[in-house]
Structure formats: C-alpha cells, structure tokens
Amino acid sequence: MHDLVIFDCDGVLVDSERLTNQVLVDNLARYDLHVSLSECMSLFVGGTMSGVHQQARSLGADLPDDWVEQIYTEVYAALRAGTPLVPGVRVVLERLDAAGVPYCVASNGRPEKMQITLGQNGLWDRFKDVMFSAQVMGTAKPDPTLFLTAAQHFGAVRPVVIEDSENGVTAAIRAEMRCLAYAAHDDGAGLSALGAEVFTQMSQLPELLGL
Structure with a gap:
C-alpha cells in the first residue's frame, strides 16, 4: 500500500476546471483573444495564471500587466458562487482515513483559491496544514x-x-x-501517453490505491 496520497486540487478534489476556464474564455474575449471552452481547457489546464498571462499574450491577447490579479478576482467570484466536490471524493478521503494513509494537496493554484473551493465543501481543515502550493514555493508543475x-x-x-x-x-x-x-472530460489518452494510469470515476480510486 502507498504511504502517502498526493492530490491535485482543481479537477481532482473540486470540480472547478470548467468554471475557471469559462471565466478565462469570457475575460480573454474582452482582450480580443477568442477561444472556445474546450480550446481554453486544452491550452491552460494545469498551468499557473502567470503562465496563462504569458501564453495568452503570445497568442495575441493585449493583456495589461496587472491581468493576473484581475483574473483571480473574477475567478474567485465565480468559485464562491458554488464549486462542487468531484463526485466520490469524500468517500475516497474517508477510506484513506480509515486505513490510516496520510494525504495532502499539491497544486499550482494559490492557497486563497483552495480555501474558497475546499472551504465551502468542508475540506479545508483536512488540507490546510498539508498544502503544497506553487504560488508559495515558487516552483510549479511540471517541475517535480x-x-x-x-x-x-x-x-x-x-x-x-x-x-x-x-x-x-x-x-x-x-x-x-x-x-x-x-x-x-475525455478518454485520457494524452495523460496515459505521458505515463499515467487513467481512471474515469472516483469510485475506482480506492481499489487502485489498494484500500
């Protein structure tokens, strides 16, 4: 059995990716970069907002220097309006607790964002002391x-x-x-090609973890 489970946050613990990326779509359109939701997710999921800022500029968006703070304000407002847990996550955490397996979160997102999404679902206290944030540590995935x-x-x-x-x-x-x-949201072929074991339902995770 594994002796630590490291969770990403957005899209793994909380179902926030579509909400966040729709805010991005709407915002970037105001700066003359028009992308669909699926294109936006393909381009930006898993990155940092600083990275989005740079990449969107390279694609032609005339973004201001303070855009990162602007977009976080808009994203936080959307997430506060309601961000559900990924279905089945709570059961997975309860199974880990019962087995005595520790877990934590490691995310490219800011702690403030995780406090909004995890907090409204009653998970903040589980993760607040075992949270590894790229924004705090100054290094982001894909760096290990x-x-x-x-x-x-x-x-x-x-x-x-x-x-x-x-x-x-x-x-x-x-x-x-x-x-x-x-x-x-897809068959996970791209993730599998990188070396991951793909699953499509959180209900499959306890067995994959050997619980």
Whole structure:
C-alpha cells in the first residue's frame, strides 16, 4: 500500500476546471483573444495564471500587466458562487482515513483559491496544514519539486499522485512517482501517453490505491 496520497486540487478534489476556464474564455474575449471552452481547457489546464498571462499574450491577447490579479478576482467570484466536490471524493478521503494513509494537496493554484473551493465543501481543515502550493514555493508543475517536497515532509517512500493535467502527470513522472490520472472530460489518452494510469470515476480510486 502507498504511504502517502498526493492530490491535485482543481479537477481532482473540486470540480472547478470548467468554471475557471469559462471565466478565462469570457475575460480573454474582452482582450480580443477568442477561444472556445474546450480550446481554453486544452491550452491552460494545469498551468499557473502567470503562465496563462504569458501564453495568452503570445497568442495575441493585449493583456495589461496587472491581468493576473484581475483574473483571480473574477475567478474567485465565480468559485464562491458554488464549486462542487468531484463526485466520490469524500468517500475516497474517508477510506484513506480509515486505513490510516496520510494525504495532502499539491497544486499550482494559490492557497486563497483552495480555501474558497475546499472551504465551502468542508475540506479545508483536512488540507490546510498539508498544502503544497506553487504560488508559495515558487516552483510549479511540471517541475517535480512540489511532489518531492510533499514526500519528504511525510517521509514517504511509496507516494502516489492523483492528477488530471499533463503538467501534473509530467511532474509526477519526473519525480518517479506512480501517477493515477482522473480523466473526467475525455478518454485520457494524452495523460496515459505521458505515463499515467487513467481512471474515469472516483469510485475506482480506492481499489487502485489498494484500500
């Protein structure tokens, strides 16, 4: 059995990716970059907002220098209006608790964002002291440092990563960790090609974790 489960947050614990990316679609359209929701998710899921800022500019968006703070304000408002848990997540966490397996979250997102999404679902207290954020640590996926730091913190020798993005899977593989990739919106072929084991329902996760 694994001695640590490292969860990504957006798209794995909370069903926030479509909400966030719709805000991006609407915002970027105001700066003359017109993309569909699916295109936006393909381009930006798993990255940082600073990375989105740079990439959107390279695609022709005339974004202001303070755009990152602007978009976070808009995203936070949308998430506060209601961000559901990914179906089945609470059961997975309860099974981990029962088995005595520790878990944490490692995300490219800001802690403030996770407090909004996890907090409204009653999960903030579970994760607030075991949260590894790229915005705090200054290094983001696909760099493996977030995952390696989490494993070192727990003294884990058999950690497993739960991810949903190419950047996240790449970071896990670079960290030489087993990666289980949750593919909720497609067949996960891209994630599988990077080395992840793909699953499509959270109800499958306890068995994959050996619980």
